[in-house]
Amino acid sequence: MIHSYKWAAGACAAAVMLAACSKDDKDETPVPTGNYNKLISVANFNGDTTTSKATIYFSLEMEKAGSPKNLQSGDWDVAFGGNANSAVSGNYGVNEDGNTSAGKGGPGKGGVLIIDKPFDQVTRVPDGAVFITTSTGVGLDTAGFFGTTTGWCVYDFAGTLRATKGIGGNSATTQKHTVWARPDRTIIVRTASGNYAKLKITSMYKDAPAEPETATARPFFHFQYVLAAPGSKDFTIR
Template sequence: MRQYYKWFTGAMASAVILAACSKDDKDESTPPARNYNKLITVSNFNGDTTTSKTVIYYSLEQEKAGSPRNLKSADWDVAFGGNANSSISGNYGADVDENTTAGKGGPGKGGVLIIGKPFDQVTRVPDGAVFITTSGGVGLDTAGMFGTTTGWCVYDFAGVLRATKGIGGNNATTQKHTVWARPDRTIIVRTASGNYAKLKITSMYKEAPAEPVTGTERPYFHFQYVLAAPGSKDFTIK
């Protein structure tokens, strides 16, 4: 009887340890449940601060930072890089172009495109959408300095864009070299797993001041997004 008791006690202790390990493993690897077709808000996102970086990464599906140590994986969906971290690109692993994403060689199916509509007016992925899969992604708009195409933000080199473009700074003394999000733009993201999200970036400055100045800390991204359910291109919030 004594031997049976010892065996039973040991077996129960092992079961508790295994259950705890299983729970920890599940918590670490399982993405948030049912985060599709919901408005998700992120504030002051500064990436993985445990490593030195110039590009920062985020997983829309897992709602967390992606680590620069794990680029060739589906651990991230969007990268914030380029000039002042203004270039938003997707996680695409099969790209053979010279201008490849950080995910080259990995399993990522991602990409980005930009639409000239406010976030609330974008209800689904447009028919015939062509996604950008290279590291340039979408970034600075031609309304500001260094912009080469339609972008999600403007770079106000002189701090006077508000007077001429209606967006940007209005004080050449304090607002030179500031970056301003365009409220009339929406980014569509194809995630690393091949699902879709619509994304609106509102600021890249710490605490998102209405009037950032030249020395305001960045990049601290503020954004909202809605993930379409797997197999769907519909962003209707439910």
């Protein structure tokens, strides 16, 4: 890089001796590369289980697990915790309301919000978006048991929710206490560094069976996401 810079400077100086460098030349901002504006899929994410903490962490920008030992850092973007690991929260470091932020005083700028719209229909961060920055994040929907707000999943306490809600279990014998993702919901994540991603969780069960049962191993998250380029709120896949 240093040699390239000197070469360019010398070439321009030589050009000035013959003719002034064009004033019309403009520096172009390089197009971001990496994992931006690409569909990224993750299967059977079980997190870092080296501690006794139930919450697991993932970095969308680095495409890898974060460690519960490293909460006060920018090394993770989303946390899966709370009841049945259904609460998805962002890495926000400022202590609020009695230290309820998941980032626990670290540098994270993150947050989450949920949109009542399928993943493929969400093309950008909505105008006026207000992000949730506490560790409660977004989780269980009111259509299921224990839900308190619009959520990305339903909790089927009895294993019979499908008959009344169209989503959930259909067997009181084998599907009690199961968690079902809602395909009509999308989570918007503000990452620890302040960028944006849209996130769709499809299952929290090992190998993502179409009919999870009470005894199916969890949490093994399956999800897809698209990161907008730094400074952008656009999720268009390129």
